[in-house]
Amino acid sequence: MLEKYTIGALSKESGVNLETIRYYEKINLLNKPSRSVNGYRHYDESAIKRLRFVRRGRELGFGIAEIKTLLELADHPEHPCKEADQLAQAHLTEVETKIKDLQAMQEVLTKIVACQSHTAEHCRLIETLDQRSCCN
Amino acid sequence: MLEKYTIGALSKESGVNLETIRYYEKINLLNKPSRSVNGYRHYDESAIKRLRFVRRGRELGFGIAEIKTLLELADHPEHPCKEADQLAQAHLTEVETKIKDLQAMQEVLTKIVACQSHTAEHCRLIETLDQRSCCN
């Protein structure tokens, strides 16, 4: 297998910060790569895929521990992925809650922005956020 | 002014963890409260309002620094709250982006959950997240 990627190249290909890659290795999220004589890390295509998976997982809001589980499941295709499904299901619920919360925030912020009396006296921030209403 | 609240009471009234209140004091987000002879902190009603504002702000996704700015604005009613409006506007944009991202996540996760072939072989997780599609 060709191991043509240095850590810098992997960083660019995967979109993951170079220091973060080393960090992921340290916490055993990524396997230890092979090294060339000078001690430089070298990676192959599969490392890019893995790292992209990690990045996307993080973007999707999965924690490191969850991603670790998912990677382990992916590494053992002989096992049923019921567990992975359950993880995804749990996460879906979490995501849906997050969306609802953010939509509530959106509503309040829209009201604050809509408040056009530009003096703190009329646009009393503390009360506004406290009571979830503005300038009424 | 009556300073009838101990830190524990303030914690209950504001919904902010007791240790977190001390932390907020340490980082100068909250003013240093008066102390009784034994060294216990004592708070009044305004502290509750302030702390509720902080909590709500955090819930709305504002960072500590942003909240500090908002509190300062609220403390000076003579200043126009244009700055506060701008902060809220900027934050609203951020929240809207987050909602969109989460909705994209929701879509992907729904697909993963909908994938009913319960072997990792067919439900190839890495490719799934990488390509944003599942079991096609």
Next chain:
DNA sequence: CATAAAGTCTGTAGCTACTACAGGGTCAAG
């Protein structure tokens, strides 16, 4: 061919926003 810039290495410290102790003092009830 020399040198400078860019890349890599390890290790440690810093970041945000908390949370969780340890080890001690204080206060109210039974």
Next chain:
DNA sequence: CTTGACCCTGTAGTAGCTACAGACTTTATG
């Protein structure tokens, strides 16, 4: 008068990075 609930300070831990310091290697330029 002791037990338990509360409070105090200070430090260390948490997640998930990010940013150095100080050293080595590789590559590009004059």
